Amino acid sequence: MGGRSYYCDYCCCFIKNDVNVRKTHNSGLIHKMTKLRYMRRFEDPKKVLEEESKKEPCTRFLNGKYCKFDLMCNSTHFNEQQLKQLRKIVEAQERTQSLKTTTTARDDNSVKLPWQRFHNKNNIKKFKIKRLPESLKPINFNRMRNDCPNVEWG
Ligand SMILES: [Zn+2]
Ligand SMILES: [Zn+2]
Structure with a gap:
């Protein structure tokens, strides 16, 4: 009557495949320690x-x-x-x-806004090519003379 052996994965040892022997083994300190050590690896x-x-x-x-x-x-x-x-x-x-x-x-922070940058650039460009106001135009001396031909100078 040689019963098969029971292999304990934790203790890596064969024990007699008997309910009482297994119970004794499982409640034994050695088995508890090895099991605890085994479980700790996954902690x-x-x-x-x-x-x-x-x-x-x-x-x-x-x-x-x-x-x-x-x-x-x-x-x-x-x-x-x-x-x-x-x-x-x-x-x-x-x-x-x-x-x-x-x-x-x-x-999240580096969400690129290329369209926005492009838009801004366009705005600047638009501002630059905006027509200068009349007062800032270079003075046309010839026209000024023609405009007041009859002025007598003192
Ligand atoms: Zn064991
Ligand atoms: Zn200690």
């Missing part, structure tokens, strides 16, 4: 950073000692370097996000 790095940077460092774990609480520890198991790395990931993520928003904002 938002920003959330992890926020949570971890709030915690006090676990001196036991960070000094290379075994901490039985592992990821369930109330203190962070991230050392300074890991937190820095995590922060970099978050910053890079935020940069790409803000880059996206600024690009769209810039696109």
Whole structure:
């Protein structure tokens, strides 16, 4: 009677395919830890950073000692370097996000109005070729003399 083995994806190990054995395994600390670690990979790095940077460092774990609480520890198991790395990931993520928003904002502002510019240019041109008022015309001396031929000069 050799029952098939049950493979646990989280722990990457075969266990006896027996309800009781599986139950024991699934409620076991090792399985819970590996599952938690597995799930954490899909968590938002920003959330992890926020949570971890709030915690006090676990001196036991960070000094290379075994901490039985592992990821369930109330203190962070991230050392300074890991937190820095995590922060970099978050910053890079935020940069790409803000880059996206600024690009769209810039696109909105740079709505080209070529017709408007053209229109303005035309207006200026129109103003320039507008006829000068009479008073600004160069004085025609010849005409002036002809206009008053009989004037006697003192
Ligand atoms: Zn497992
Ligand atoms: Zn700890």
